[in-house]
Amino acid sequence: MALALGISLGFLVEEKYVNFENPKSRRDAIVRIVGAVILFILLFVLIPKFAGNTDLVKCIVHSLCTFIMLAIYPLAFKKIDRDG
DSSP, rough: HHHHHHHHHHHHHIIIOOOOOOOSSHHHHHHHHHHHHHHHHHHHHHHHHOOOOHHHHHHHHHHHHHHHHIIIHHHHHHHHHHHH
């Protein structure tokens, strides 16, 4: 259920605001991968540590991770690529 919620919201936001494209250089792709790994490790470790490890917290973490992966993270890199 958490993945379905994250995917649904993520695709809606991505389609409307982001329209993400693949990185042009190998360096940009590596930076994106490393950034994503760090972000998701922090989400999967810090949120349960501070909020507990209940089923509701796990559902929220998985929904957030999916949403961030599909909408927020590409939006951030789209803005960085445009500015940089």
